[in-house]
Amino acid sequence: MERNEFTLTPERSIREAFLEASSFLDGLGIMEPQRNAQLLLEHVLGLTGTAYYVALGDAFPEERRSDFEAVINRKAEGVPAQYIIGEQEFYGRPFEVTPAVLIPRPETELLVEAVLKYGNQLTLQPGEKLTAVDIGTGSGAIAVTLALEAKGLRMLASDISPQALDVARRNAARLGAGVEFRQGNLLEPFAGLGPDMIVSNPPYIPASDIAGLQPEVRDHEPRTALDGGPDGLYPYRVMMDQLPLLPAPPRLIAFELGMGQAQDVADLLRAAGHWDEIITIPDLAGIDRHVLGIAR
Ligand SMILES: C[S@@+](CC[C@H](N)C(=O)[O-])C[C@H]1O[C@@H](n2cnc3c(N)ncnc32)[C@H](O)[C@@H]1O
Known part of the structure; x- marks a missing residue:
């Protein structure tokens, strides 16, 4: 009709x-x-x-x-209003968004806050500078915000999508954030780097749930930003498997995840055996949304 x-x-x-x-x-x-x-x-x-x-x-x-x-x-x-306007606010700053990137969500601001809080507790040698990587950076919201909020941090970020990286690069330049961007699959672009912190909000929707998403999300946000494989946990498993690419596991790892996935992701981190403390953080709706692994 x-x-x-x-x-x-x-x-x-x-x-x-x-x-x-x-x-x-x-x-x-x-x-x-x-x-x-x-x-x-x-x-x-x-x-x-x-x-x-x-x-x-x-x-x-x-x-x-x-x-x-x-x-x-x-x-x-x-079409989501943010794509029509071309902008979404994140952590008080305007980020350009196009249909090549996920529209950053308010709950992801809590992931940034958690990384700032627990990252600050990591002990540093005199003159040592922390290195952090944001895997699947999309608009660059997490990486750009961390780079601007944590002075002295060396910030790197990656995405599989070159189109997303173009948007992230423009956001970093426009907001004056020093972020090094690399293209590739999850941890691969950082082989040999040895970051102190890894943060990631990867695609985590189980593939069979995508058809049932709200049309605004399903029909307009990029599928690569949503589809986390058969049970939604594929990217977390791959990242755990890729850890040996790094000279040492990061002292802090921080993931965003979907409803009902916290236990499974916490188990994956526990099984990797690198972190003494596994913390689960709820979002404002009370849903366990972030899982962190910390090596004290
Ligand atoms: C859920 S979005 C998160 C975007 C942004 N970090 C945020 O929080 O708003 C996931 C991002 O991961 C990227 N991605 C998907 N598969 C990837 C892979 N295998 N390696 C690297 N990035 C990937 C997508 O292109 C997308 O930008």
Whole structure:
């Protein structure tokens, strides 16, 4: 069935434009229609924060009409607003996102916090500089944030996808973060390096669950960022198997994972036998989301 296109009624106020767009998206069953309509309206009008609310009673500018209609029609196709706008905030900083990268999620900020906290507890020899690697960096959100938050850290990051690495490189340059990027399969690009810390939010959705994901995720975010093999644990197993590529195992390893995977990932870390302490950290919804291995 043909879907109606969104067309804004002439001579509307900004508030009326918001109401028309959100009810159009709502009628199509788009999730969070009001939040999406506001985000896209702010983007098209170049308004942020209180400026948007102050402008609500103003006339909708005619010269922005076709841009607004176009973004609402893209949203109506289920495209995540972050890809339409081209940006997602992470740890208080704006990251460019394209359909080549996963949209960074708020729970991943907790992974960064955990790495900063436990990384700070690692003992350093005088003059020693810690080295960290972020495996499967996507937009570069984790690596760029760690590089900016932990002064003196040597930060490297990898991805299998050259297109994702292009986005990550642009984010590092734009935000002034010193990150060395390498392309390749999980730990392979770091053979011989010997990092003190490994952090990774790898693809962890079991392949057979992908069809049941929300369409916004399933149809628009990159499959390479989602598919973790038959049980979702494939990348963690491969990383454990690849540890002998490094001169020594890292003193801190920190993984993000999916719902119900914490026990299995903790067991994988325990079986590797390199870390005295295995810590599981829940996200804000109470789901065990991060597993860390620490060698004291
Ligand atoms: C879940 S996304 C995480 C992206 C980013 N680190 C974040 O937290 O927003 C997983 C990333 O791993 C990358 N990836 C998938 N398989 C990989 C592999 N075998 N080696 C390296 N990176 C891989 C994907 O391209 C994707 O960018």
